[in-house]
Every structure is written in structure tokens, then in C-alpha cells.
Amino acid sequence: MRRLSVFCLVVDAGGVTRAAEQLLVAQPSVSGQLRSLERSLGATLFVRSGSGLVLTEAGERVYQWAKEVLASSVQVQRDVDDLVAGTAGSLVAAASMAIGTYLLPPVMTALRAERTGADITVQISEPEIALRATQRGTVDLAVTSWIEGEMPDALVGEKLWEEPIVVCASPNGPPHSDSVTLAELAGLPLVGVPTGVSYHRMLVEQLRAHGVPELPAVIRLGHAEAIKEAVAANGWVSLSVGYTMHADLASGRLRAVRIRDAHLVEGIGLYHREAKYFSPLQSAAIEALRELGRSRCAVTPGP
Structure with a gap:
């Protein structure tokens, strides 16, 4: 397992x-692990190309297999740990920043209240990082923005619902109406x-589909709370997802402005x-997320 782990890291x-630097060991130690793995498999896994290493055909096959083995070993160890500890199960979920900040906490805290012995963790990061953690098996599931197109390797995806994107505006600031067009939006001071x-990539793709180039920004901020404060x-104004504004709309701190000629989501x-096996706790979490999706669809219909 150690050799496979080092091989995948390389x-x-x-x-x-770079692998040696991340492991905090000398480079010859990593090279020795690779040579030992090649001897045990009876195959050459790398060939040198210029100043770097390139996987052989056998190396590509071993790499795919090794990722599966390592991910499965992580899951088995966690399952065994739960059995030995006699806990009510564990759940580790990864989420993109806004989803992990606004959508998952109520779901996970309600689940924890029902199961007093449960061990629940939510990791918040960029969607790409959350999906890689799911591929490696270090988390049980990920909830992120939906990715159109080809599914990431070794993952199964399910779109739960579509959340509308609206113009977030201050109570007394522009625009001075409850709806705008994309052309009008381009003339407003936008926080990107x-x-x-x-x-950002998702927004750009949808705007281009409506024939609109990227909108200019007066400033770019990396978290929904910072954007709303600005x-x-x-x-x-900003282009914000509805669920990030719920409390602010209720308090009157912000208002939502509809886009008349586009449906951004x-x-x-x-x-x-x-190949993921779900424990009862993990299955309950998935069903709770699906129920959230059904309830959000009921209150946020399309145009």
C-alpha cells in the first residue's frame, strides 16, 4: 500500500x-519505492522524456488500479474504525464554498440531532478539490455546482435541483426597478x-449562451459574505445565487432583482x-439532500 501511495503521488x-518534497523525504527514497514496485509487478511503469517521467501503458493501467485500491482501503479502514468504536456511523462530506456555507449546515445539523452518536464533518473547498477528495475516497460524497458534460473519472453524479441566479442589490441603490435586462446589467457597478x-466559469458560459460577453467588475471578491457586504x-450589485441571500432579503438588508431576458442558474x-457502499447514516444524508432538492424546486420554479 505504501508503494502504491508513493507511486500515485509521483x-x-x-x-x-515534487513527491519527495510533499512527503518530506529524500528523493532517493521515493525512487527506491518506485523501483521496488516495478520489481514486484515485473513491469516498467515510467520512461524518461526530456527532464520528466512519462507513464508507460503498464504504468497507466497500474495507476488507475492503484487509485481504486487506495480509495477502497480508506473506506474499509473507516468502516472498521466505526465498528470497533461502536459509534452511530461517520459521514465526511465535501462541498463548494457557498453550498457548504448556506445549504449543507441545516441538513447536517438536523441529521446530527436525530443521531446523537453520529460523527459528521463537512469540508469546504473549491469544487475541483471536493471532487478529487471524493475520487480518492477520503470523503463519502460531495455537493458542488453541477458540472455539465463528461462525468469526472470514477464518479457518479446526480443533479439535485437548479437554483436561480438573480441580481443582488442594496435597498436604495441601482437598479431602480424590480427587474433588468442583461444589457442594463452591463451598465451597473458589478461586484464579481x-x-x-x-x-465565474459557469456564469461566463451562461452569459455567452445569451450572446453577452463577460460583464465588467468594479471589484472581485472570493466569498458570498464579502460580496454581499460590498x-x-x-x-x-452582484450576480448571486438565491440561497445565499435568504436572511438578507428577510431583513431588508438586500433585495433581489429579476433578469427579464435570461434565466441564469x-x-x-x-x-x-x-463503487461506494453507504452506511445508514450516509444513506440518510443523501435522502435528506434529495428532499432539500425537492423542496427547493417547489419554491424556486423556472421562468
């Missing part, structure tokens, strides 16, 4: 040197998100490994 890190995050304090997706 592949993922892009070389022996960093260009490298998945939410909107409220400066009379600016964030799909909410549930992801898990193909």
Missing part, C-alpha cells in the same frame, strides 16, 4: 522531486468573483464514487 505531483473559480455598503450536484 504521478499526481508531476515527478519524483475571481476569474479562476468555477462559479453590495450593501456601496450601492453596487446554478445546478446543485451530488457526487460519489461508483
Whole structure:
């Protein structure tokens, strides 16, 4: 298992040197683990190409197999630990930032209240990181923005619902109406998100589908709370997902402005490994998320 773990790290890190740095060991130690693995398998896993290493055909096959073995071993160890400890089960979920901040806490806290011995953890990160953790088996499931197109390797995805994206505005700031067009939105002071995050890519793709180029931003902020604060304090606007604004709308701190000529949405997706075995606690969490999706669909219909 140690050799397989080192081998996968070398592949993922892009070389022996980076893998050794992450493991805090000398480079010859990592090289020795690779040679030992090759001897035990009777196959060459890497060939040198320029200054780097490239997987052979056998190496590619072993890499795919090793990831499955390592992920399964993590799950088995966690299941055994739960049995030995006699707990009510454990659940580790990964979520993108807004979903992990606004949607998952009520679901998970309600689940914990029902099962007093449960061990529940929610890890919050970028969607790509959450999905990689799910692939490795270090988390049981991920709830992130829905990814259109090809499913990530070894994962099963389920779109739970689509959440509308609206213009978030201050009570007395622009626009001075309850709806706008995309053309009108382009002339407003917009608080954007960093260009490298998945939410930005999702927005750009949907705007392009409506024939609109990327909207200019007066500032880019990386968390929904910071964005809402900038909107409220400066009379600016943002393109925000409805569930991030619930408390602010109720208090009158912010208002939601509808986009008349476009239906922008964030799909909410549930992801898990193909071969994942779910404990009763984990199955209950999935059903609670599906129920949340059904309730959100009932209150946030399409245009």
C-alpha cells in the first residue's frame, strides 16, 4: 500500500522531486519505492522524456488500479474504525464554498440531532478539490455546482435541483426597478468573483449562451459574505445565487432583482464514487439532500 501511495503521488505531483518534497523525504527514497514496485509487478511503469517521467501503458493501467485500491482501503479502514468504536456511523462530506456555507449546515445539523452518536464533518473547498477528495475516497460524497458534460473519472453524479441566479442589490441603490435586462446589467457597478473559480466559469458560459460577453467588475471578491457586504455598503450589485441571500432579503438588508431576458442558474450536484457502499447514516444524508432538492424546486420554479 505504501508503494502504491508513493507511486500515485509521483504521478499526481508531476515527478519524483515534487513527491519527495510533499512527503518530506529524500528523493532517493521515493525512487527506491518506485523501483521496488516495478520489481514486484515485473513491469516498467515510467520512461524518461526530456527532464520528466512519462507513464508507460503498464504504468497507466497500474495507476488507475492503484487509485481504486487506495480509495477502497480508506473506506474499509473507516468502516472498521466505526465498528470497533461502536459509534452511530461517520459521514465526511465535501462541498463548494457557498453550498457548504448556506445549504449543507441545516441538513447536517438536523441529521446530527436525530443521531446523537453520529460523527459528521463537512469540508469546504473549491469544487475541483471536493471532487478529487471524493475520487480518492477520503470523503463519502460531495455537493458542488453541477458540472455539465463528461462525468469526472470514477464518479457518479446526480443533479439535485437548479437554483436561480438573480441580481443582488442594496435597498436604495441601482437598479431602480424590480427587474433588468442583461444589457442594463452591463451598465451597473458589478461586484464579481475571481476569474479562476468555477462559479465565474459557469456564469461566463451562461452569459455567452445569451450572446453577452463577460460583464465588467468594479471589484472581485472570493466569498458570498464579502460580496454581499460590498453590495450593501456601496450601492453596487452582484450576480448571486438565491440561497445565499435568504436572511438578507428577510431583513431588508438586500433585495433581489429579476433578469427579464435570461434565466441564469446554478445546478446543485451530488457526487460519489461508483463503487461506494453507504452506511445508514450516509444513506440518510443523501435522502435528506434529495428532499432539500425537492423542496427547493417547489419554491424556486423556472421562468
